[in-house]
Amino acid sequence: MLKLSEITKTYKVGTFGGKSLYAVRKVSFDIKDGEVISLIGESGSGKSTIGRMILKLTSITSGSIEFNGQDISTIKKADLKDYYSHVQGVFQDPFSSCNPIFKADRIFEIMHEEFFPSMPREEWDEKLVEALHCVGLNPEHVQNKFPHQLSGGQLQRFLIARALLLDLKFLVADEIISMLDASTRIDVLNLLADLKSHGLSILFITHDLSLGYYISERAVILYKGTVVEMGETDKIYHTPLHPYTQMLMASVPHLDHKWEQKTTDLGGKVEDITEGCVYFSRCPLEGKGEQCRADIPPLVEVEPGHQVACCCFQK
Amino acid sequence: MSEPKKKNEFLYFAMRNGKLKVGAVIVFIFVLIAIFGPKFARYPLNEFVAGGPNPPSADFYMGTTAYGQDVYAQFVYGLGTTFIVGIIGGGLATLLGMLVGFVGGYKGGWVDEVLNIITNIILVIPTFALLLIMVAYLKLRGVLIESIFIGLTSWPWAARAIRAQTFSLANREFVDLAKLSGMKTMKILFREIAPNMMSYLFMTFILQFGGAILTAATLDFIGLGPTQGVSLGLMMNWATNGSALLLGYWWWFVPPGIAITAVVGALYIMNVGLDEVFNPKLREM
Amino acid sequence: MSLNIENLTVYYQTLKGEVHALEDASFSLTDGEIMGLAGESGCGKTTLGTSLILLNGRMRYIRGTVLLDGQELPIWDNRGMDEFRFKQVSLIPQYAMSAMNPTRRIGKMVHELIEARHEDYNEIMPELKRRLDLVELPQEVLKLYPIELSGGMKQRMVMVLSTLLNPSLLIADEITSALDVSTQKAVVEMLAEFRDRKFVKSMIVITHDISILSQVADSIMVMYAGQLSEKAPTETIIRHARHPYTKLLISSLPKVGIKYSEEILHGIPGKPPLLLDPPIGCRFRDRCPVAYEKCTQVPPFLELDKDHFVACWKEFEEHA
Ligand SMILES: Nc1ncnc2c1ncn2[C@@H]1O[C@H](COP(=O)(O)OP(=O)(O)OP(=O)(O)O)[C@@H](O)[C@H]1O
Ligand SMILES: Nc1ncnc2c1ncn2[C@@H]1O[C@H](COP(=O)(O)OP(=O)(O)OP(=O)(O)O)[C@@H](O)[C@H]1O
Numbered sequence A: 001m002l003k004l005s006e007i008t009k010t011y012k013v014g015t016f017g018g019k020s021l022y023a024v025r026k027v028s029f030d031i032k033d034g035e036v037i038s039l040i041g042e043s044g045s046g047k048s049t050i051g052r053m054i055l056k057l058t059s060i061t062s063g064s065i066e067f068n069g070q071d072i073s074t075i076k077k078a079d080l081k082d083y084y085s086h087v088q089g090v091f092q093d094p095f096s097s098c099n100p101i102f103k104a105d106r107i108f109e110i111m112h113e114e115f116f117p118s119m120p121r122e123e124w125d126e127k128l129v130e131a132l133h134c135v136g137l138n139p140e141h142v143q144n145k146f147p148h149q150l151s152g153g154q155l156q157r158f159l160i161a162r163a164l165l166l167d168l169k170f171l172v173a174d175e176i177i178s179m180l181d182a183s184t185r186i187d188v189l190n191l192l193a194d195l196k197s198h199g200l201s202i203l204f205i206t207h208d209l210s211l212g213y214y215i216s217e218r219a220v221i222l223y224k225g226t227v228v229e230m231g232e233t234d235k236i237y238h239t240p241l242h243p244y245t246q247m248l249m250a251s252v253p254h255l256d257h258k259w260e261q262k263t264t265d266l267g268g269k270v271e272d273i274t275e276g277c278v279y280f281s282r283c284p285l286e287g288k289g290e291q292c293r294a295d296i297p298p299l300v301e302v303e304p305g306h307q308v309a310c311c312c313f314q315k
Numbered sequence B: 001m002s003e004p005k006k007k008n009e010f011l012y013f014a015m016r017n018g019k020l021k022v023g024a025v026i027v028f029i030f031v032l033i034a035i036f037g038p039k040f041a042r043y044p045l046n047e048f049v050a051g052g053p054n055p056p057s058a059d060f061y062m063g064t065t066a067y068g069q070d071v072y073a074q075f076v077y078g079l080g081t082t083f084i085v086g087i088i089g090g091g092l093a094t095l096l097g098m099l100v101g102f103v104g105g106y107k108g109g110w111v112d113e114v115l116n117i118i119t120n121i122i123l124v125i126p127t128f129a130l131l132l133i134m135v136a137y138l139k140l141r142g143v144l145i146e147s148i149f150i151g152l153t154s155w156p157w158a159a160r161a162i163r164a165q166t167f168s169l170a171n172r173e174f175v176d177l178a179k180l181s182g183m184k185t186m187k188i189l190f191r192e193i194a195p196n197m198m199s200y201l202f203m204t205f206i207l208q209f210g211g212a213i214l215t216a217a218t219l220d221f222i223g224l225g226p227t228q229g230v231s232l233g234l235m236m237n238w239a240t241n242g243s244a245l246l247l248g249y250w251w252w253f254v255p256p257g258i259a260i261t262a263v264v265g266a267l268y269i270m271n272v273g274l275d276e277v278f279n280p281k282l283r284e285m
Numbered sequence C: 001m002s003l004n005i006e007n008l009t010v011y012y013q014t015l016k017g018e019v020h021a022l023e024d025a026s027f028s029l030t031d032g033e034i035m036g037l038a039g040e041s042g043c044g045k046t047t048l049g050t051s052l053i054l055l056n057g058r059m060r061y062i063r064g065t066v067l068l069d070g071q072e073l074p075i076w077d078n079r080g081m082d083e084f085r086f087k088q089v090s091l092i093p094q095y096a097m098s099a100m101n102p103t104r105r106i107g108k109m110v111h112e113l114i115e116a117r118h119e120d121y122n123e124i125m126p127e128l129k130r131r132l133d134l135v136e137l138p139q140e141v142l143k144l145y146p147i148e149l150s151g152g153m154k155q156r157m158v159m160v161l162s163t164l165l166n167p168s169l170l171i172a173d174e175i176t177s178a179l180d181v182s183t184q185k186a187v188v189e190m191l192a193e194f195r196d197r198k199f200v201k202s203m204i205v206i207t208h209d210i211s212i213l214s215q216v217a218d219s220i221m222v223m224y225a226g227q228l229s230e231k232a233p234t235e236t237i238i239r240h241a242r243h244p245y246t247k248l249l250i251s252s253l254p255k256v257g258i259k260y261s262e263e264i265l266h267g268i269p270g271k272p273p274l275l276l277d278p279p280i281g282c283r284f285r286d287r288c289p290v291a292y293e294k295c296t297q298v299p300p301f302l303e304l305d306k307d308h309f310v311a312c313w314k315e316f317e318e319h320a
């Protein structure tokens, strides 16, 4: 369905734009029909940037993204709407996703106007009510309200409903759970999982590992814009191989048992890596050596459905 | 849910907003005076109808100047001129500022840089030097020319302010969502971003309006103003030249002063009111 | 007894009326206790935390007493609280990280803060440096601007600052929400270390992430819509919660190991009530699966087992 090949995004930084910073570096993975992939990484690791490149909100510096075989950078302005009728996004902050001076329903009005200009109002209203029911909202309770009169969970479901009005194939869900309360969180997660079982593919961006585990088949672990490990969720979570993933897994707070050891190495200042392994300065592995500093380790398959980018796992 | 209903809602809240109503009424009164005032003038404008200064009386509603001109006539015609300068000058500046600010703030990149350079150039060009050149060429200058000149030279401030606002709004997620809905750039600018800045744009207009009036008064003072007619600014300057302040001819300089202050002040109050109408959160509290 | 709060009630004054954000809270903390305060957004956690240090703008003190180390805190009196702030009670506010003035060097900020508390900067300097070492921040941070620090570094800086004068009570409001798991872990471990080193006697750690609390808190208190629901030792809350709200809350938490395809978790249906005009009686009534007639009266916050406080009629009945 969606295939990312070596996509890279650099930003010019510094006073005169002299240096360039890699926000995303040679990231490749693909997402199949009806699959949920979680994209996990710390703040600033480039998760949102990947999502935005898929949504064509940010340009791709190099590499390509294919949607059903078509390179999305070749989509012309006129065909963009067609692309957006299959690929949509929902973002972290539901409140800033709504124009604060208009009623929240206006997001649906816009959809009507832009995508279904010829659909008669009655038919549209029916469609809308159906979408709202689908996300578990009672239209009477939520329509005709301003964003701040709704709760975060309701609004977030509004935004999902907006995407469902289309013939949706792929959804970029960028931290859509993190602003919600524990008790509302799970409802939105269940909703996503339910949509997935109807064939929707989802890129689930998060930094909360337990949420990622709950709904995804595969996980991609991102560190400083680079994929350090990816594969089936179970394998990643239960037998993490990359030292970064291992550290992440050890830091997950579990309700039923306490953190084992105090291993948290926070790393010093943000440095600019151009060569070698991105994790080199924090890597605790015994096997690390000059090779890690010299070459960027490629992703290698260590077992079926489990890839890791670490010099210690090269054949 | 539909468009007209939403507009009615703004209107509904607008009608209930005290500040907006007070401001609008004051401005409206002055507009009425400017339009209908001349009909009641008993003496022609700027003619020396009395021998010298006269305090207000039944004959001269607002007294006469030190040279014996009817203040009332000057005031009502001057008010009209002032509104014209404010609306054309301020309006033009706001429009140009909006255009440059919106496009620069939203598009970013090189478009923004080019616009920024142009803005800065206009900012540093000495307005008066430009004016002197113009004066040399245009022997007869009317209010219209003056307004356009003011409009063309004072937009950069507006552009900068609007650019900054647009930039911060353009990076909000609702703009991304609008893009994901396939909305065109212009539509996003005018339907998503501009409405959020309504009160801000209005505020800019007010500042430009007031600024235009004051600039016009300054120009009038140094003799670069219109060669015909009268404006509130000119009145104040004549009054100063005629030592009205020293000699206690209050009826000469107080009315134009009050009128300028009242109009700009009322617009400001309207702005605060509008902010409440447009911002549903403020409306609730 | 390090902290003892009795019937603390704080409202917000608004044009539409009073928001009953904290109603008759009574609980206590022992020396060395780290208490987690959990509950959904808007239930009054920040209100409870901030009322112990500064009643801001719209907050109105209604009733109640706060005893810290046997001394009554005059929380209704902003001036009177001056001598307690930072020295006895200290707060890391929600969003403290983003609240740092970005145009001011950190060292300068520290300086001003200490002066404002009428303490001698030079005298405190060595201790400040020791503590920076402890949290593994290089001394150079004092020369940097807040934007030059990562989230974790900022949070550690704020922690060092707020505990510099060894307060008796530290209130940490949502200090981990914006961080990723590994940084969260480091920050939370540091809290425990501060307590172990006696920089602070006891702490109230506010968060809605219960799994974080389960790692460091000695006890957890759960709030719902401005009322206290339950307080008990951490293990007890997680395994043997008695209040219906706590039970539902705990069961809705996803954990690593639970997959949608294997086990579907459920949220709590319904919405919390508006605090402008809260329902009388137990405020959880509308969403409570076991509510009955009695619940139209406010349930008291009673100690059912040792150190296990609950406010629920149904539980009282079962217990009796
Ligand atoms: N417009 C920009 N100009 C320069 N750098 C940028 C820009 N946008 C993002 N970046 C940088 O790119 C990197 C990746 O950012 P991104 O937003 O994708 O991170 P993220 O993983 O989504 O983080 P978070 O969890 O905080 O949302 C960051 O280091 C960020 O500073
Ligand atoms: N300044 C204020 N004016 C009026 N009401 C307020 C004000 N501040 C907070 N409230 C209300 O008081 C209640 C408690 O707010 P509080 O900030 O204590 O919640 P919280 O538990 O800290 O939530 P969160 O987890 O979102 O930080 C909320 O219902 C809120 O709407």
Ligand code: SF4
Pocket (backbone or CB within 6 Å): C243, C244, C245, C282, C283, C284, C285, C286, C288, C289, C290, C291, C292, C294, C295, C299, C311, C312, C313, C314, C315
């Ligand atoms: S007091 Fe009643 S309504 Fe409240 S939690 Fe207990 S049973 Fe439910």
Ligand SMILES: [Mg+2]
Pocket (backbone or CB within 6 Å): A047, A048, A049, A175
């Ligand atoms: Mg992001």
Ligand SMILES: [Mg+2]
Pocket (backbone or CB within 6 Å): C045, C046, C047, C094, C173, C174
């Ligand atoms: Mg809070």
